[in-house]
Amino acid sequence: MSADFAGETARLYARYRRDLPADHAEELAAQLGLAPTDQLLDLGCGTGQLTAPLLPHCAGVVAVDPEPGMLTGLRDRGLPGVVAVLGADTDLPQLGRLLAPLGAVVVGNALHWMDEAATLAAAAALLRPGGGLAVVTQGPPLWLGPAPWQLAVRGVLEEHLGPVTATCGSDAAALATRVGLLESQGLAVQVSSWRADHVVDAAWVTGHLGSALSGDVLTGELRTALETALAGHAGPLVEQVLTTAVVARRT
Ligand SMILES: C[S@@+](CC[C@H](N)C(=O)[O-])C[C@H]1O[C@@H](n2cnc3c(N)ncnc32)[C@H](O)[C@@H]1O
Secondary structure, eight states, rough: OOOOSSTTTHHHHHHHHHHHHHHHHHHHHHHHHHHHHTEEEEOOOTTTTTTTHHHGSSSEEEEEESSSHHHHHHTTTOTTTTEEOOOGGGGHHHHHHOOOOOOEEEEEEGGGGGGGGHHHHHHHTEEEEEEEEEEEEEEGGGOOOOOOOHHEEEEEEEEHHSSOOOOOOSHHHHHHHHHHHHTTTOEEEEEEEEEEEEEEEEEHHEEEETTTTTTTTTTTHHHHHHHHHHTOOSSSSEEHHHHHHEEEEEO
């Protein structure tokens, strides 16, 4: 919901955003054609939700993000073979001069913050023959999910903040646009998706929301209203997460 990823948001991100599960990462690595000798670039890496699970499938990861707090969270994981770089989508051509050809470029839940056409073209230009580019989304966002407790969370958010309809690039129209952009680069494109159910609790939900809201928005009255709404739901809170990967290979 917010473009401000600094400070508390980054701290909550490290704690309340899930890594891509290991079995999904293994499938994604195979679809990317990732080899153990390859270098991978994770653009908009956050605190490493794709970097960490893909690292076992390659020689090393260059993890790029414009938010220092996110890179601190990634460095705190102490992953050998990961270089955290302060940079953005617009740095891809310069990074390419230093690093190309790469085995893979991945973008997780971040492309909607960038110039999508320019970024995908620049990323495609960095790939070795046979290399792959993946755009991964986990969606819809928690507050747009269909479970009754998620509808309640959305109701509270909209009461306090107004409409919260942005899909963060996880909707069908965004998917179709990205497939078209990648095909226009002459890449071979496939789309995969994985579902996973996660049991969560009120602390996790509010922590996750804090990672999506800027600064101190999630305080006082709003936090209390969310906790009250969630307390009204009997039984476990189950979040169904749909992960979608658009994978494009250079032939
Ligand atoms: C929602 S987080 C996604 C983090 C992680 N990749 C994931 O899958 O959860 C979006 C990330 O994109 C970064 N970002 C925002 N604008 C960017 C840009 N122009 N270029 C690269 N990264 C950007 C943010 O700093 C943030 O870390």
